[in-house]
Amino acid sequence: DQQVKQNSPSLSVQEGRISILNCDYTNSMFDYFLWYKKYPAEGPTFLISISSIKDKNEDGRFTVFLNKSAKHLSLHIVPSQPGDSAVYFCAASKSGGSNYKLTFGKGTLLTVNP
Amino acid sequence: GAGVSQTPSNKVTEKGKYVELRCDPISGHTALYWYRQSLGQGPEFLIYFQGTGAADDSGLPNDRFFAVRPEGSVSTLKIQRTERGDSAVYLCASSKHRAAMNTEAFFGQGTRLTVV
Numbered sequence: 001d002q003q004v005k006q007n008s009p010s011l012s013v014q015e016g017r018i019s020i021l022n023c024d025y026t027n028s029m030f031d032y033f034l035w036y037k038k039y040p041a042e043g044p045t046f047l048i049s050i051s052s053i054k055d056k057n058e059d060g061r062f063t064v065f066l067n068k069s070a071k072h073l074s075l076h077i078v079p080s081q082p083g084d085s086a087v088y089f090c091a092a093s094k095s096g097g098s099n100y101k102l103t104f105g106k107g108t109l110l111t112v113n114p
Numbered sequence: 115g116a117g118v119s120q121t122p123s124n125k126v127t128e129k130g131k132y133v134e135l136r137c138d139p140i141s142g143h144t145a146l147y148w149y150r151q152s153l154g155q156g157p158e159f160l161i162y163f164q165g166t167g168a169a170d171d172s173g174l175p176n177d178r179f180f181a182v183r184p185e186g187s188v189s190t191l192k193i194q195r196t197e198r199g200d201s202a203v204y205l206c207a208s209s210k211h212r213a214a215m216n217t218e219a220f221f222g223q224g225t226r227l228t229v230v
Contacts, residue, residue: 089157
């Protein structure tokens with residue numbers, strides 16, 4: 001039972017355009033969400049996070065939106081750059097004592113074409 | 115090194131053999147986590163250490179899997195009687211404080227285990 005779902009295995013965009021990566025979750029106990037970026041043969045790298053008390057968090061070119069009623073979040077990258085090409089994982093956790101235990105989606109491979 | 119180091123990078127073993135995977139966390143990080151990423155899946159939590167003790171081992175799939183961190187630094191994940199289904203990338207992460215899986219936690223590059 002996948003509690004965090006990334007339904008698009010891959011996404012291709014042109015350099016300079018917006019990349020939108022989507023993520024859905026089913027467990028209403030999740031209240032902290034993270035996005036990780038992963039290059040081949042490297043470990044995941046933390047990108048941006050959002051707490052359930054917010055609906056938007058922005059960091060430079062990266063913005064994460066959270067829609068709690070829809071149990072949906074999205075990562076926007078504007079403008080997209082070729083170096084952004086990687087696998088992006090959405091992850092969720094519950095605050096409190098077990099917030100180290102992340103539940104990941106399967107990932108979306110983003111390709112940014114020059 | 116400055117980051118989390120995992121050795122070996124790749125390990126091929128025969129079904130039924132015993133393997134050990136090593137993780138060197140960032141110096142001074144008290145929290146250490148093991149995750150496993152099977153092909154086509156996202157990482158899955160295995161175990162969390164705070165210092166020398168396993169604070170949460172609820173993600174270990176069965177009793178063939180065991181992990182230690184005897185001096186609160188290096189950790190070893192041990193898998194007995196390996197099965198083909200154990201083939202995955204085993205990821206280790208560490209953080210300075212407990213449960214900081216955000217900007218404060220860093221993953222190693224992983225060990226790719228292949229059981230043939």
